Amino acid sequence: MASSLLKTYKKFKWLPFGNWLFSKAICKRAPYFATIKPKVTHLSSGRICAEMPNRRAVHNHIGTVHAIAQCNLAELCAGVVTDATVPNHTHRWIPKGMTVQYLKKADSDLKAQAQIPLPREWKDKEDLIVPVEVFNSDGVKVFHADITMYITEKS
Structure with missing residues (x-):
């Protein structure tokens, strides 16, 4: 069953x-993301691609x-792909932590992608690591x- 976000x-x-x-709808739901002016270019269960323009702001x-x-x-990528992938009728999710690596200077528009390997068995009280590459x-x-x-799991 697809999440309401994926259906939208x-x-x-x-x-x-x-x-x-x-x-824009994502940014209305989570206004802080609007500060980077993102654009989701692909979303499917288990995969997302998004862009962010290089601006002075x-x-x-x-x-x-x-x-x-x-x-x-x-x-944004990790949250949206998780919401689109986790079976929302039986499970819920919340961000727990983030580990980052700054590999090179980012001085252009940016493209990000994240992928959750599928198929998978969803468990209760599970840490799901969502890798994001930019x-x-x-x-x-x-x-x-x-x-x-x-x-x-939802109770």
Whole structure:
């Protein structure tokens, strides 16, 4: 059974500017993500791709994309793909932790992707590690995050 978020994405993606509209809806639900102006470009059960434009508003003092802006992109990807993948009729999830690596200067638009291996058995009180990779416009990996999602059964 697809999550309501995944159903919404499937409806929006066929519309003109559908990915942009879906991304705006995500930011309305979680307003802090709007600070990075993300755009979800693909969403399916177990996989997400998203983009973030390089703008002065997300720069640090040396003119590159700020570390926390990269964390926001990673958290958005991990949260949305988890919501689209975890069977929402039997389980729920909440972010528990994040480990990040800043690999190179991020000085361009960024593209992120996250994948949850499927099929899988969902358990109660499980830590799900969602790896997120972020690449610059040349395809060079600039950032990696492992985001721990705590999965529990609904009672």
